[in-house]
Amino acid sequence: MIDLILTGGWLMLPILACSVVSLAIIIERAWALRTRRVIPPRLVRSLRVVSDGSSQHSIEGLLRLCHGSPLGRMLQAGINNYALGREVVKESLQDSGRQVVHDLERYLNALGTIAAITPLLGLLGTVIGMIDVFNVIALRGSGETELLADGISKALVTTASGLTVAIPSLLFYRYFQGRVDELVLQMEDQALRLVDMIGKANLRSEP
Secondary structure: OHHHHHHHOOOHHHHHHHHHHHHHHHHHHHHHOOHHHHOOHHHHHHHHHHHOOOOHHHHHHHHHOOOOOHHHHHHHHHHHOHHHOHHHHHHHHHHHHHHHHHHHOOOHHHHHHHHHHHHHHHHHHHHHHHHHHHHHHHHHOOOOHHHHHHHHHHHHHHHHHHHHHHHHHHHHHHHHHHHHHHHHHHHHHHHHHHHHHHHHHHHHHOO
């Protein structure tokens, strides 16, 4: 491993740094985007029970379950405006939902950037390596095979390293984007359930 880094030259340092950051983001997002963490089953069940027609005490119980999860944060904004009517609740859910989605997408731009720049770093290493090769040829002719091999190795190692980091980074970037979209759709379903519940409650309360 160290030999490869030394062979690739100084450009291996940013590529290696990108690999460390990419791995950290992948692990963190894989943990943060678990369904049970984002959309706790207990909270979903409680919302379903309350939406079937329960008392104010159940609303308070639902509010207690909202702490500690992205869906809970979103629903809490709606429940806090429960008495203000359906339209106000919808607006508060939308505002909170934008913040929740932003949090779910945290670090994904960085992961996508790594997937984009590491092949370019590898390509830059290839160009530098080939420049070294042509400099050797210009100064000493094509007989210095050892020096030529050093330049070619630098070119190949940096390119391979850049692609090795970029490919899994891009795969996980696309996967996490799809994962966020899926979770957002599920949270929207639960938010609509809350909105419908408040609409029904308002109809029942009308004289």
